[in-house]
Amino acid sequence: MKILLFLFLKLCGALVLVGLTVWGIFALQFQVSDLALRFALMLLWVGLALLGLYAIFLGTAWFALPYLVGSLVLGVWWNSIEPSNGRRWAPEVERVSYGQVQGTIVTMHNVRDFVWRSENDFDERWQTRQYDLERLSSVDMFLSYWMGPSIAHTLVSFGFSDGQQVVFSVEIRKEENEAFSAIGGFFKQFEMTLIAAQESDIIRTRTNIRGEDVYMYSVALSKPAMQALFLSYVQQGNDLHGHPRFYNTLTANCTTIVYDMVSRIVGGLVWDWRVLASGYLPEYVYALGALAPGYSLEAIQRLGHVNERALGQREGEDFSRVIRRDVPVVSR
Structure with a gap:
């Protein structure tokens, strides 16, 4: 023995x-x-x-x-390996979005509004924009599938009654000529960044340029919860702007960061494996009763697939309005 x-x-x-x-x-x-x-x-x-x-x-x-x-x-x-904000970054992540809050007005700096013709051909535009939290009227979740059905990139878009939309995306901060590696994400290969962007930039580049399948989901949150989530994103950007942080494929990525923020706002949110297998995240959100009522999940996904509408956008049409045609929405 x-x-x-x-x-x-x-x-x-x-x-x-x-x-x-x-x-x-x-x-x-x-x-x-x-x-x-x-x-x-x-x-x-x-x-x-x-x-x-x-x-x-x-x-x-x-x-x-x-x-x-x-x-x-x-x-x-x-x-001894520390994250840095001082590397030679790829143009699309050269700046970190951050903001200042005065009352209900949030001034966001480095809001990205690129015009993409291909992945390597684009016009760079960074803007400063103001958003009134009192006019915050909707929250939409976008999932962009780039590596099979299990893995998707999570983006959250906030809509305002004055017609503005702004999308927040937690991403790796690639250096020039650097490519994403899921394994490298476990080994301090990438810093993390927050990008605030126009939908015509960050959603359109995925549907029209990269050919990823993008789905939109209208999410049920109370106005105070929407405001708190927006401010959580602003705080994330402020933290990253002043104190760089490493991206981690498992623990600090585009979905887990969102879950952490929402769980602090919405009480009783139970951890689920689909937070890690982000391609199945809509099933989790649907089970929570947070998607449009009166529709099956299959119908919500079918109507929320925005690629055909994005690709069919005509000159002069508002991109955000075009991709929302027929998408089931929650009542506010």
Whole structure:
């Protein structure tokens, strides 16, 4: 029995070592830019891991010492990696949206209003806009599917009685010529940013330029809850503008951040796996009774698919009005 327990403990130790070694390889992969140095460090790290395994299974403790020292050095190095607002950013995320609140008036800086002709051909426009929280009249959730049915990008749009719409989107802050990596999102590859934008920019580029499937859902929230959510987004932008933060694929992404904000506003909101598998988020919101009543979820999704309307927009038509035709809405 003691022998079996001893073997079990050795196996557990080996699994922990292998897991830490794999984590270290990915950390080096995404954080060491020089190819030769990265390869050399990976070889060294794997060599130390082999010495550690030798120590575990043959009981020669001294062989584990280099691996323990290497783990300590790796941990110190990892903790020294800090987020920054001072990199060479891609144009569409060059600025962080942030705001100032005076009474019911919110002044948003760096509201994006790009005109996109292709992913690489666009006119850059950043604006300062004012929004009156007393005129806040609607909240809509957009889901943009870019990687199969399970994963979607979540955007939240606020409508005002004076006709204004502004969309908030929590995104990775890509550097120039950098591409998104879901795995890299676990290893401090990207900072996080908040983009406030016109729908004709941030929704249209997904439907018309990238070819993503975009669905719109009118969400039932009381006016005080809508105002609180809007101010939560403003606070997120202010925090990121002054204090950069790393994006994390699992814990700090476009959907979990929204869930965290809403859960602080709406009491009793139960955590659900569909917050992580964001492509299924509408099922969760529908089960909460927060989508348009009197419709099945299938009907809401079918009528809320905005791509055909977005692609058919005629010159001079208001994009926000066009994509909302026939979309089921909640009563206010």
